[in-house]
Amino acid sequence: MAQIMKMVAQRFALGFLTLFVVSLIIFLGIELLPGDIAEEILGQGATPETVAAFRRELGLDVPAHIRYVEWLWNMLQGDMGRSLANKREISELIGLRFGNTLFLAVTAAAISVPLALTLGVLAALYRYSFYDRAVNVVTLSSISFPEFFVAYILIFFLAVTYPVFPSIANISDATPFWDKVYKVLLPALTLTLVVVAHMMRMTRAAIINLLASPYIEMANLKGLSRARIIVKHALPNALAPIINVVVINLAYLIVGVVVVEVVFVYPGLGQLMVDSVSKRDLPVVQASAMIFAGTYVLLNLLADILSILTNPRLLHPR
Amino acid sequence: MDATLRLLRSAPPTALFGLFIIFAYSFIAIFAPVLTPYGETEIVGAEFEPWGEGFVLGTDSLGRDMLTRLIYGARNTIGIAFLTTALAFLLGSVTGFLAATISGWVDQLLSRIVDVLMAIPALIFGLLVLTIVGTSITNMVLVIAVLESTRVFRLARAVAMGIVVMDYVEAARLRGEGLWWIMTREVLPNALPPLVAEFGLRFCFVFLFISALSFLGLGIQPPTADWGSMVRDNATLITFGDITPLMPAAAIALLTVAVNFVVDWFLHKASGLKE
Numbered sequence: 001m002a003q004i005m006k007m008v009a010q011r012f013a014l015g016f017l018t019l020f021v022v023s024l025i026i027f028l029g030i031e032l033l034p035g036d037i038a039e040e041i042l043g044q045g046a047t048p049e050t051v052a053a054f055r056r057e058l059g060l061d062v063p064a065h066i067r068y069v070e071w072l073w074n075m076l077q078g079d080m081g082r083s084l085a086n087k088r089e090i091s092e093l094i095g096l097r098f099g100n101t102l103f104l105a106v107t108a109a110a111i112s113v114p115l116a117l118t119l120g121v122l123a124a125l126y127r128y129s130f131y132d133r134a135v136n137v138v139t140l141s142s143i144s145f146p147e148f149f150v151a152y153i154l155i156f157f158l159a160v161t162y163p164v165f166p167s168i169a170n171i172s173d174a175t176p177f178w179d180k181v182y183k184v185l186l187p188a189l190t191l192t193l194v195v196v197a198h199m200m201r202m203t204r205a206a207i208i209n210l211l212a213s214p215y216i217e218m219a220n221l222k223g224l225s226r227a228r229i230i231v232k233h234a235l236p237n238a239l240a241p242i243i244n245v246v247v248i249n250l251a252y253l254i255v256g257v258v259v260v261e262v263v264f265v266y267p268g269l270g271q272l273m274v275d276s277v278s279k280r281d282l283p284v285v286q287a288s289a290m291i292f293a294g295t296y297v298l299l300n301l302l303a304d305i306l307s308i309l310t311n312p313r314l315l316h317p318r
Numbered sequence: 319m320d321a322t323l324r325l326l327r328s329a330p331p332t333a334l335f336g337l338f339i340i341f342a343y344s345f346i347a348i349f350a351p352v353l354t355p356y357g358e359t360e361i362v363g364a365e366f367e368p369w370g371e372g373f374v375l376g377t378d379s380l381g382r383d384m385l386t387r388l389i390y391g392a393r394n395t396i397g398i399a400f401l402t403t404a405l406a407f408l409l410g411s412v413t414g415f416l417a418a419t420i421s422g423w424v425d426q427l428l429s430r431i432v433d434v435l436m437a438i439p440a441l442i443f444g445l446l447v448l449t450i451v452g453t454s455i456t457n458m459v460l461v462i463a464v465l466e467s468t469r470v471f472r473l474a475r476a477v478a479m480g481i482v483v484m485d486y487v488e489a490a491r492l493r494g495e496g497l498w499w500i501m502t503r504e505v506l507p508n509a510l511p512p513l514v515a516e517f518g519l520r521f522c523f524v525f526l527f528i529s530a531l532s533f534l535g536l537g538i539q540p541p542t543a544d545w546g547s548m549v550r551d552n553a554t555l556i557t558f559g560d561i562t563p564l565m566p567a568a569a570i571a572l573l574t575v576a577v578n579f580v581v582d583w584f585l586h587k588a589s590g591l592k593e
Contacts, residue, residue, distance in 0.1 A: 018437045025434065029450055140582075144522060144574035146529050148549055149567035152556055160559050167557060255439040259530050263553075273442075274534050277449045289446045293438045300437075 007308050015301035022293050023075075026286055027068050041280050057084075058282070080287040085279045090287050094269060098291060100171065101261070101268035105253040107184050108191035112253075113246055116196045120203025120242075125230055127208065139197030147256070151190045151263040158186060169264040187264045191257065195249045202245040206238035240310040244303045251299035255292050329583055336579030343573055347393040354386040359541040366555065369562075376562055379551045384562060390543040391566060396573070398459060398538065399525040405463035406524065407517060410470025415501045415509075417471070418478030429475070432468045440465045444531065453536050462527055466520055473516050477509040511588045518581035522574045529570050545570050 038054045039046065046054075059067050074080065080090035123132045142150070159167035165186040175183070207230060210216060219229045258270030265271070273288040275281075326334070346353060356362050360382065367377040375384035417425040435443070444461050451457045481487060487504050495503075531537030532546030540547065545566035552563040 018434065021434045022438055025438070026446060029446060140578060141571075141575050144526075144578050145571040146526050146533070146546075146567060146574075148530070148533050148546075149564070149571050152549070152553065152564055152567060156556055156559075156561065156564065160557055251439075255442060258441060258445075259533065262534055273445055274536070277445050277536055278453075280449055280452070282449060285446055285449045289438075289442050292442045296439045296442075297437055 004308060008305055011301060011304045011308070015297060015304075019294060019297050022297060023072060023290060024068065026289050026293065027071055028064060030282070031064050041282070075287070075290065081283045083276075083281055083284050085276070085281045085284070090284055093272065093284065094287060094291065096173065097267055097269045097272050100266065101254065101257055101270060103180070104184055104187055104191070104257055104261070104266060104268060105250070107181065108188040108195070108253050109250055111188055112192040112196050112199065112249075115192065116199035116246075117203055117242070119196070120200040121207065121230060121235065123200065123204045124207035124211070124234075125226055132204075135200070139200055142193050143197045145194075147190065147194055147259045148263050150193050151187070151260055154186055154190055154193075155263075158189075167264070169266040171267065184266070187257075187260050187266055190260050190263075191253055194256065195253060199242075199245055199249050203238070203242050206241040207234050210234045210237055240307045243310060244307045247299055247303035247306060251296045251303075254295050254299070332579040333583035336576040336583075339572060339576035340580065343392055343396060343576075346389055347396050350389050350393045354383075354389050356383045356386045358386065358390040358543050360386075366552075368560075375565065376560075378548065379554075384552075384565075387543040387548060388545075388566060388569065391545045391548060392569070394538060394542055395525070395528065395532075395545045395570075398455065399521060399528050402459045402463050402528065403466070403517065403521045403524045405459065406466035406520060407470055407513070409463060410467035411474040411506075411509075411513060412501075413467070414471040414474025415478045415505050416497075417475045418482050419497060419501055419505065421482075425475075428471070432471050435465065435468045436472075440527065441530065444527070445536070448531075448536055453539065455538055455542075458528065458531060458537050462524055462531075466524055466527075470513075470516065470520065473512065474509065477512050478505050481505050481508050515581050515585050515588065518577050518584070522577050525570065525574060 038051050038058060038060060042051060042054055055061055059070075071081075078091050080094065082088065083090055083093060119135055123135050126132055155167045158165050166183055167186070169183045169187050171180050171183050211230075211234060216229060216233060219233050224233075257266075257268060258274060260266070261268040261270040262274055269288055269291065273285060273292075276284040276288065326337075329337070361380060362383050363373060363377045363381050365377065365379055365381050367373055367381070369376045373383050373385070375388065378384055378387060413428055417428045443465060444458075447461045448457060451461075482500075482505065487500060490500050490504050528537055529546035532544050533550050535547065535550060537546060538544040540551075548566040549563050555563050
C-alpha cells in the first residue's frame, strides 16, 4: 500500500510541477518574442504615446517575474483581469462559457463512453467477423475526418434534409435543461463520432490481449459461453487501459470542442478563445489557454493515477 | 521496375486505393494552372451561382469559380502541410538523434522541454502563440512544425536509443568519427522505416491541424485558395441544402484516409505482422 501511495504522490507532484511550468509558458510567452508585444498588436500606425499607454495597460512596465507572481496569485483567486476588447471582467466572461463547454463535453461523454465500450466488447467477441471489420474501417475513417466535415455532414442530414435537430446550438442561461440537451445533441454527436474510434479500438485491443492468457483458456475449458468469459473474466482485468483511454479522451473532448463550438455557434470557451485570438485580446487568450491546459493536465494526471490504482499487481503485492 | 510492380501486386486493395488517391492529388496540385478554367482569385460571376455551364461547381461567396479554387486549394493546402511536416521532421529527428547519441544532460534537457510542450494541448498552444506573433502563413508553419516536432522527437529518440548501443556505432566512435557522421551515416539509415511511417501519420495530423486553423480563420489567409477556409466562407449554403461547401472538406477527408491506408500497409510490411 505504501508503494502505491508513494507512486500516487509522485504523480501528483509531477502534475503540479507541469501545471506550474505550463502557467509560466503561457504567461511569459510574450517575453520570448523579439520586439515589443504592444507595438506588435497596435500596428505600425501607433504613436509612441499610445504604445506607452498600452504597455501600462498590459502592465508591461513592471518586471516580468513580478507580473507573473501577481497574475498567478490573482488567477488562483479567480480574478483574471479585464478583456482588452470590451473591458469586461474576464472571470465573468469565462465562467459561464466554461460551464457551457463542460456541459457539451459531459453530454458527448455520456453518449460516447458507453457506446465505445459496447462496440469494443462486441468487436472483441466477434473478432475477425464482418461486424469487426466494418467497425474497424468506419472508425479508422472517422478518425481521419476533419471535425468540421463530420459536423457539416450531420447538419446536412439531421438539420437540413431531415430537420430533426437545430443546426445552431445557441443556448443561454435561461434555456430549460431538457431544451439545452436537445440543442446540444448535434454537437455532442459530432464529438462522439470523433472520439469513439480511439476508445473502441483500445477496448478491443485490451480484451483481445487478455484472451490468450491461461485463465481465459481455463474458463473456456470449463465450458463457459464467450460472452460470459469476456464480460466476467476478461473485462475486469482490461479495465486499467480502458479507464486510461477514456479519461484521455475526456481531456480531448474538453479541449477538442473548439472547432465544433465554432461550427454550431455554441457559446463555449473555445468559441470565445477563437474570437479573442482574431482580436488579439491577449489577457482573454491567456486565461482561456490556462483553463484549457489546466483541465488537460489534470485529467491526464487523473488517468495516470487511476491506472496505478486499478493495477491488480500493485494492489495485491506478494 | 520489376520489384516495384511485384510490390504493388502484393498490396491490399485499400493501399492501392490510397496510393492512387495520393498520386491523383499530387498530379492535380502540380498541374493546377493548366487544369483550371479561371484564375485562382479571379472573380468571374455573381455570388453563389448554382452548378451549371461555365461554372461546374458554381461560384463562391465572392463570385469566384469553386472548381478553380478547389484545384488551387490542393496545391496550397497540401503544399503547406507537406512543408510543415518536413520541417517538423528535420527539427524532431535531428534533436531526437542528438539526444540519443550524446545522451547525458543534453538528453535530459531536450526530453524535459518536450515533456512540457506536450503537456499543453497542441491546438490551444497554437492559438496562444498565434495571438502573440499574429496570424500569417509563415508563423503558422513555424508554430505547427515546432509543436509536431515534439512527437517526432519522442519517436526518433526512442528508435535511436536502440541503435546507438549497437557494436557498429561503438566501432564508429572508436574510429573517431564525429557526431554528425554517426547521426547521418549510422543512426539515420537504420531508423528510417519507422520514421517514414510516422511521416505519413504526422502529415495527416498537420494537414488536419492546418485545415482546422484555416477553418477558424486563423490559418491560411484570403485570398489564397485553401480548403479549410473555403468550407468556412461557403458554409451558409449548407442550410439551403447545397452540398458544395462539403466538397473541400471531403477532399481533406479523402486524402487523410488515403494516407492512413498506405501507412497501415507500410507498417504491416515493415513489422512483418499479420494482425
